[in-house]
Amino acid sequence: MIYYLIIAAIIVSDRIVKLLVSSNLAVGETIPLIENVFHITYVQNRGAAFSMWEQQWLILVVMPAVVMLAGMILLYVRRKTWNRFYLLSISFICGGGLGNLIDRTAQGYVVDMFDFRVFPVFNIADIFICAGCGLLLLYIIFIERKHDSDERE
Numbered sequence: 001m002i003y004y005l006i007i008a009a010i011i012v013s014d015r016i017v018k019l020l021v022s023s024n025l026a027v028g029e030t031i032p033l034i035e036n037v038f039h040i041t042y043v044q045n046r047g048a049a050f051s052m053w054e055q056q057w058l059i060l061v062v063m064p065a066v067v068m069l070a071g072m073i074l075l076y077v078r079r080k081t082w083n084r085f086y087l088l089s090i091s092f093i094c095g096g097g098l099g100n101l102i103d104r105t106a107q108g109y110v111v112d113m114f115d116f117r118v119f120p121v122f123n124i125a126d127i128f129i130c131a132g133c134g135l136l137l138l139y140i141i142f143i144e145r146k147h148d149s150d151e152r153e
Contacts, residue, residue, distance in 0.1 A: 006091040014123060022111050046110075
């Protein structure tokens with residue numbers, strides 16, 4: 001199924017970039033691509049977003065694992081009844097979530113590298129989690145709301 005291939009592609013691309021960064025840079029080392037604007041910086045994030053909840057295994061590993069499992073099951077169970085836009089958003093969230101979950105369980109931290117200097121350093125998995133949440137929000141606001149109003153008429 002296409003949604004599982006999307007998840008796999010996100011995980012593979014995330015793993016490749018993280019491996020390249022962690023094997024070629026020292027922790028904290030930075031390479032300016034656009035001086036003072038965009039750098040590749042190797043960071044080991046031991047918490048969640050903005051390094052919150054460090055050392056909170058339940059919040060950082062167990063909860064995301066349950067949510068990712070639920071998302072993967074829903075993709076299969078609802079593949080024929082849910083809107084493709086909605087399924088794509090769940091695929092993005094699951095792919096990114098699993099990418100970071102692999103890091104966290106294997107190493108105890110998530111490898112981050114994209115550094116815009118005015119925002120916390122992030123990675124490919126984070127991009128897909130945010131994109132998936134954004135798509136989900138757009139779906140809820142524009143598609144589901146329109147569908148609900150059409151049903152009421």
